[in-house]
Amino acid sequence: MLEQDLSFGLQQQVQQAAIDVAPLKIMGGNTKAFYGGRCDASKVLYITGHSGVIDYEPSELVITARSGTRLVDIIELLANQRQTLGFEPPDFNGKATLGGTLATGFSGPRRPFAGSARDFMLGGKIINGHGEMLSFGGRVMKNVAGFDVSRLMVGALGTLGVILEASLRVIPLPETELTVTYALSEPQALAKMPVLAGQPWPISAMAYDGECLRLRLSGAEQAVRAIIGRIGGDMDELGDIFWQDLREQRLAFFLWSGDLWRISVAPATPALPLPGRWFLDWGGALRWLKTDASADAVHAEAQKAGGYAVCYQGAQNDWFRLDGGLFSLQQNIRKAFDPLKLLNPGRLWP
Amino acid sequence: MPLPDSFIKQCQRLLGAENVIADPESLKVYECDALSAYRQVPDLVVLPEAVDQVQAILRLCHQLNIPVVARGAGTGLAGGALPVDGGIVLGLSKMNKILEIDPANRRAMLQPGVRNLAISEAARRHGLYYAPDPSSQIACSIGGNVAENAGGVHCLKYGLTVHNVLQIKLVTMAGELLTLGGGGLDTPGYDVLALAIGSEGLLGVVVEITVRLLPLPPQTQVLLAAFASVEQAGTAVAAVIADGLVPAGLELMDNAAIRATEAFVNAGYPVDAAAILLCELDGLNEQVEADSARAEKLLMQNGATELRKAVNAEECKRFWAGRKAAFPAVGRIASDYYCMDGTIPRKHLAKVLKQIGEMAEECGLAVVNVFHAGDGNLHPLILYDANQQGDFEKAEALGGHILELCVLVGGTITGEHGVGHEKLGQMCVQFQAAELAQFHRLKQAFDPEGLLNPGKAIPTLHRCSEFGRLHVHQGRLPHPELERF
Numbered sequence: 001m002l003e004q005d006l007s008f009g010l011q012q013q014v015q016q017a018a019i020d021v022a023p024l025k026i027m028g029g030n031t032k033a034f035y036g037g038r039c040d041a042s043k044v045l046y047i048t049g050h051s052g053v054i055d056y057e058p059s060e061l062v063i064t065a066r067s068g069t070r071l072v073d074i075i076e077l078l079a080n081q082r083q084t085l086g087f088e089p090p091d092f093n094g095k096a097t098l099g100g101t102l103a104t105g106f107s108g109p110r111r112p113f114a115g116s117a118r119d120f121m122l123g124g125k126i127i128n129g130h131g132e133m134l135s136f137g138g139r140v141m142k143n144v145a146g147f148d149v150s151r152l153m154v155g156a157l158g159t160l161g162v163i164l165e166a167s168l169r170v171i172p173l174p175e176t177e178l179t180v181t182y183a184l185s186e187p188q189a190l191a192k193m194p195v196l197a198g199q200p201w202p203i204s205a206m207a208y209d210g211e212c213l214r215l216r217l218s219g220a221e222q223a224v225r226a227i228i229g230r231i232g233g234d235m236d237e238l239g240d241i242f243w244q245d246l247r248e249q250r251l252a253f254f255l256w257s258g259d260l261w262r263i264s265v266a267p268a269t270p271a272l273p274l275p276g277r278w279f280l281d282w283g284g285a286l287r288w289l290k291t292d293a294s295a296d297a298v299h300a301e302a303q304k305a306g307g308y309a310v311c312y313q314g315a316q317n318d319w320f321r322l323d324g325g326l327f328s329l330q331q332n333i334r335k336a337f338d339p340l341k342l343l344n345p346g347r348l349w350p
Numbered sequence: 351m352p353l354p355d356s357f358i359k360q361c362q363r364l365l366g367a368e369n370v371i372a373d374p375e376s377l378k379v380y381e382c383d384a385l386s387a388y389r390q391v392p393d394l395v396v397l398p399e400a401v402d403q404v405q406a407i408l409r410l411c412h413q414l415n416i417p418v419v420a421r422g423a424g425t426g427l428a429g430g431a432l433p434v435d436g437g438i439v440l441g442l443s444k445m446n447k448i449l450e451i452d453p454a455n456r457r458a459m460l461q462p463g464v465r466n467l468a469i470s471e472a473a474r475r476h477g478l479y480y481a482p483d484p485s486s487q488i489a490c491s492i493g494g495n496v497a498e499n500a501g502g503v504h505c506l507k508y509g510l511t512v513h514n515v516l517q518i519k520l521v522t523m524a525g526e527l528l529t530l531g532g533g534g535l536d537t538p539g540y541d542v543l544a545l546a547i548g549s550e551g552l553l554g555v556v557v558e559i560t561v562r563l564l565p566l567p568p569q570t571q572v573l574l575a576a577f578a579s580v581e582q583a584g585t586a587v588a589a590v591i592a593d594g595l596v597p598a599g600l601e602l603m604d605n606a607a608i609r610a611t612e613a614f615v616n617a618g619y620p621v622d623a624a625a626i627l628l629c630e631l632d633g634l635n636e637q638v639e640a641d642s643a644r645a646e647k648l649l650m651q652n653g654a655t656e657l658r659k660a661v662n663a664e665e666c667k668r669f670w671a672g673r674k675a676a677f678p679a680v681g682r683i684a685s686d687y688y689c690m691d692g693t694i695p696r697k698h699l700a701k702v703l704k705q706i707g708e709m710a711e712e713c714g715l716a717v718v719n720v721f722h723a724g725d726g727n728l729h730p731l732i733l734y735d736a737n738q739q740g741d742f743e744k745a746e747a748l749g750g751h752i753l754e755l756c757v758l759v760g761g762t763i764t765g766e767h768g769v770g771h772e773k774l775g776q777m778c779v780q781f782q783a784a785e786l787a788q789f790h791r792l793k794q795a796f797d798p799e800g801l802l803n804p805g806k807a808i809p810t811l812h813r814c815s816e817f818g819r820l821h822v823h824q825g826r827l828p829h830p831e832l833e834r835f
Contacts, residue, residue, distance in 0.1 A: 059592035060695050082594055111535065118541055119513050132784045140693040141725035142510065142765035144499045144548050145773070145780050146808065147789055151512070151544035160540070172594030175640075194454045198477065200565035202637065219633070220640035227634070264534025268454035285535050306533030320538030325526050330539050332795035337788070348539065 001073045003052030005066065007125070007133065007164050013045055014162060014342065015131035023345045026158040028068060028097035032104050034313050036157050040346040045162065047099050054165060055139065058083060062122060062139050064167040067099025074098060078170055086114040086171040090248045099163045105155030108247035109205035109216070112197075112267070112282040118154035120169045126153060126161035129338025139167045152333075158344040160337040174218035177204065179239025180228055182213045186271060186278070189213045193284045194268040201227050205243055206283040209253060216243060246281065253279045256290040259314025261298055263287040265307035272301045288312075295319075353393045353436070357414060361396050361438075364406045369444070371395040380439045383424045383431040384486070388771050392419070392433035397441045401519070401527065401557045407440060408555065409525030417801050418523070420551040422462060422494030425486040427689065428770025430498065430550050434804055440555060442493050448472050449558070455533075456563045457516055462493025462556050466500075469561065478563035481508035484766070485674075493556045499548030501766035503599045506724035507632075510766070512547040514562045520546055520554035523797040528554070545792075550768055551803040553796040567632035570598070571642045572666040575654040576623035580604055580719075583625035584699035586652035587723045590629065591696070593648055595641055599630035600724030601673050604703070607680070607720040608672075614679035617672030620656055627654075627723065628673055630666075676720040677731070684716070684733035686742075688749050692756030693765035696726045702759060706730055709751055713744045727765035728756070754779050774809040783811055 017024050023041035028048055051068035058081040065074055071085075072094045078084050088108030089101045102124075107116045123137025126149075137143055137150035153163055184192060189208040196206060202219035214236060217224045228235070236242065245251045254260065256277050263272065267284035276291025291298065295311065295318040302309035303321075311319035322330065334341075334349065362370045371377055372394055381389045398404045411418050417437030424431055433439050446463030453476035458469055466487040469480040483502035484490055490500070496518060499511045508514070517531035531543040546553055577583040583602055590597065603611070605624050612619045619626060627649065631641040642659065649657055660666040672679075680687055694702050703719060710717040710732070721729040730752055734745035753763045753776045763769075763776040777786070789808040793800065805813075 057695075057697060059588035060697060061591060061596075062695070081592075105536075105541070115509065115513060116535065118544055119509065128788065132788070134782075134785045134788055136785065138693075138760065138762045140695055140761050140765070142501055142505060142693045142722075142727045143762040144501075144510075144766060144768050145762050145764050145777060146769070146785070147553075147792055148499075148512070148544055148548055149788070149792070152541055154541060154544075156540055172596065175594075194456075198453065198456060198565055200477075200567050200634065202633065220637050222640055223634045223637035226636045262536065264532060264536040266452075266455040266457070266533040269533070282535060308532050308534065308537050310536065310538050322539050323529075325528050326530075326539070326542070329522075329528065329542065329796070333540055333542070333545075333792065336791040336795045 001052060001069065002049070004049055005052070006050040010045065010047070010050060010162060010164065011127050011131060011133050014127045014129070017043065017342050018129065018131050018340060021340055021342070023342045026162055026344050028100035029070070029092070029095035031092035031096045032100055032106070035104060036319065036348060037317070037346045039344050041344070047162070048097060050164065053077060060139070061141070061170050062167055063170055064139055064165060065098050066165045067097060067163045069098045070094065071096045071098060071101055079173065082173045083170045084173050085120065085168065087111055087117045087120055088247055089117060092248065098166060102154050102163055102166055103156065103158045109207060109243050109281060112285055113204050114171060118151045121151050121154050122167040122169055124150045124153065124166040125164040127164060128161045129340055129342045133164070137167065141169060157347040159334055159348045160343070162343065174204070176221040176224045177216060177218045177240070178224050178228060179214055179216045179236040179242065180231070180233035181236045182233045183211060184208070184213050186210065189280065190271060190284060193280070197267065197283045207246060208280040209251070210278065214239065214242060251279075253277065253288065253290070258290040258292045260312045261289040261291065261309050262312045263289060263298070263302045263307060263309045265302065265305045269305050269307070272305060274298060274301050353416065353438070357410070357416065358394060360410055361394065361407065364410070365396055365398055365403055369397045369399065371397070380421065380424070380433060380441070383421070383426040383429060385427055385429040385770070385772055388429045388432050390433045390435060392439040393436060394438045395441055396438055397444045399444045401521070404440070404521050404555055404557050405525040405527060408521055408523055411438065411801060412524050412799070415799060415801065417804050419803050420497070420555045422491035422497065423465070423489050425490040426494060426498060426768065426770060427691070428764070428768040428772040430768050430770035430803070430806055432771045432806070442491070445557065446491070451476060453478060458561050458563055460492050460559045460561065462491060462559060464492050466490050466492060466495055473563050474566070477566050479566050480514065480561055481564050482511050482514055492559050492561065496547050496556050496559055497549065497551050498768045501727070503601065503722065505722070506600060507596050507598045508564070512544055515543070515547060515559060516562055517560040518543060518546060518556050519558035521557055522554050523799065523802050527557070531560070548768070550770060550807040552793055552807055553802065569635045569638040570630060570632045570663070570666060571638050572660045572669045573629040573642060573645055573649065574658040574669050575627045575629065575649040576620045576656040577625045577627070577653060578623070578655050580625045580703050581700035582653040583627050584696070584703070584723070586627060586649050586654065587699065588696055589652045590645055590648050591724070593644065595645055595648070597629050597645065597724060598632040599628065600722070601628040602626070602719070602721055602723035603673065603676065604719040606716065606718040607676055610683050610718060611672035611676050611679040614682055615671050615675045617668055619672050623655065628669055673720065680718050680731050680733070684735070686734050686736045688732040688734070688745050690728065690730045690732070690749050690752050691764045691767040692753050692761055693725070693727045694756050694759050694761035696723070698759040699723065699726065702728070702755060705755060706752055709748060713748055715745060715748055725765070726761065750776070769807045771806055774813055777809050786811060
């Protein structure tokens with residue numbers, strides 16, 4: 001793993017950009033350009049060279065690394081100590097970086113049971129649009145000093161600051177993970193998932209692919225085996241591969257034509273009346289949809305269900321919607337960090 | 351600075367005269383929160399009963415440039431609800447209804463005045479509960495929990511308030527109602543929900559909260575391990591966690607705390623031990639069995655001189671009794687104490703505790719340690735005598751040094767109590783000027799006129815020399831009926 005601190009160089013580039021009023025496109029592994037709006041900046045701020053783990057002690061359950069560090073390197077280092085990242089982010093063929101992962105806030109199948117990328121964010125260092133290097137949060141589990149700026153960076157697509165380093169809480173790798181499957185219709189699956197999730201079981205993933213409901217259990221072997229003995233279902237020997245493929249979005253479902261949407265709703269929400277193919281993750285709280293339906297129709301149905309739709313791949317100019325009050329508040333927040341709109345303009349907002 | 355009569359009349363018209371408090375005697379109730387060292391009688395208290403009333407009051411205050419301090423149950427330990435001169439206190443205690451328990455989606459919709467414990471009580475019949483359990487949970491309200499990002503004994507496994515809230519409705523100073531978060535787990539745009547949680551009433555007033563509920567664990571086990579030195583207990587904590595166990599709770603008490611609580615509640619603690627650890631494991635029976643076997647082994651391998659395993663729920667409760675009574679117990683052995691709230695990386699536990707002991711000895715004061723060892727959240731209690739001249743100043747200085755030590759080893763000045771009015775000084779130790787300036791710009795994005803809880807949580811640069819800490823006089827905490835741990 002390359003160990004290199006480019007903080008000051010990156011800071012100088014942002015400062016220069018502020019002087020020239022020349023916006024920057026922040027780029028890590030460039031694995032998630034398909035997501036969000038297109039950045040119109042011509043200058044690129046390359047992050048991948050800014051890499052390396054700064055601090056990791058397994059007994060602290062915290063890792064601090066530079067943003068250009070590849071996710072797979074972090075996960076491998078953690079695995080050597082039988083630990084991992086609890087939000088199970090996609091690594092996109094090994095190219096995804098820590099910074100990009102946090103900037104998009106992508107979380108995988110374990111998310112509803114263990115927490116999201118922002119839940120594991122403890123603190124970090126950023127460069128704001130003024131070219132200032134700032135630290136927020138810390139390397140400890142509990143910290144309520146000041147506004148939670150580091151969590152605000154997660155999912156901000158780089159438009160509030162360049163993430164330089166981050167401290168994340170990690171989790172122990174479960175002793176045993178097993179997957180069971182049930183062949184069910186969609187209405188049956190939608191009815192069964194909330195019932196399963198209400199049980200005090202060590203569930204770590206739950207998804208329905210249109211034919212099978214899969215349930216992953218993680219914990220002490222005797223506990224996991226006891227549950228499976230009680231609830232039945234067929235053991236899925238290829239369960240691990242299924243969850244990896246879901247995490248990386250390379251299951252057959254993702255190959256269907258049409259726009260790919262992520263619709264976030266309360267898990268027990270009934271099926272939404274939209275045409276296309278569905279894949280249910282997060283115990284029903286995340287509905288992937290491949291559809292030709294208009295963005296208007298998708299946003300309207302998600303809103304009716306009390307949730308949000310985000311176009312993950314496809315309709316880039318109408319990929320998410322916020323109501324007026326929330327929209328202008330978010331513009332004010334952006335202005336508080338990057339008044340000149342130097343950082344990733346177009347990625348989230350113009 | 352008295353408020354104009356016309357303003358008071360307008361408040362009465364908006365809320366009804368019964369919901370507006372203006373007489374000096376009744377106002378006194380609101381002069382402080384649980385940090386009673388700081389007092390300021392408010393000029394007016396309003397107690398809205400509905401969201402639109404909150405909006406109307408905030409719109410009015412916004413128009414007239416009148417500061418607003420939101421207040422929940424008033425159990426905060428950092429002076430966050432301290433009134434400001436010339437402003438009003440917006441009490442949310444009358445908005446105290448559980449709007450819905452939704453077992454299928456494992457969530458509860460709540461008004462801000464709902465007590466923390468009442469959520470779990472209402473959810474229990476569905477086999478669910480709300481995980482964050484600050485020590486004041488029988489009295490503190492969920493709105494206050496959101497404002498402070500409240501923690502508790504079980505944070506190590508179940509997280510803080512920020513990990514357990516799905517959505518809030520927030521009224522801005524301009525009276526606009528915003529919904530942050532959503533029915534699902536993801537929302538597009540900035541994570542304003544995470545930002546609002548723990549913002550100490552500076553960004554908006556929380557008027558509705560949707561929390562995540564968890565299935566009740568069927569089994570709970572508590573282990574009690576004694577150690578011949580605090581260092582060994584600290585090492586054992588690290589060993590348990592490094593081995594991959596995440597106990598529901600992992601608490602440490604030093605000898606002074608053990609003796610004080612033993613004399614008070616007779617929990618049967620080993621009074622000769624230099625330190626004890628309480629380790630709680632929960633989950634399925636089979637999981638708890640496996641975990642407690644592992645924990646027992648690790649604790650013994652790491653120098654436990656005695657290990658007890660609760661044989662039933664009754665004994666679990668007894669093991670916890672001393673820990674939960676620690677604050678009042680310390681209140682019996684000293685006339686006054688300060689409670690600090692720093693968090694440090696666990697690896698420095700032994701070193702920091704030793705240094706705290708040395709610093710205390712140097713200034714001739716005693717310190718009792720009882721805290722959340724699992725997540726490194728220290729609560730050193732500095733004992734002193736307010737009637738002894740100069741004692742208070744010594745305690746205050748020692749407390750400051752302790753928090754600075756926490757920052758020095760890579761920790762923070764507050765793990766769960768918040769900054770409020772109390773730790774404004776230490777904020778300047780923790781953050782650089784540019785970072786504080788960024789906080790102020792963020793505050794302005796929500797509240798450009800700076801009318802919401804002004805002067806709290808984020809110090810102005812020229813205020814950086816001010817300090818203050820929890821001052822407990824004559825061993826009496828405000829709300830003495832509450833367990834403090």
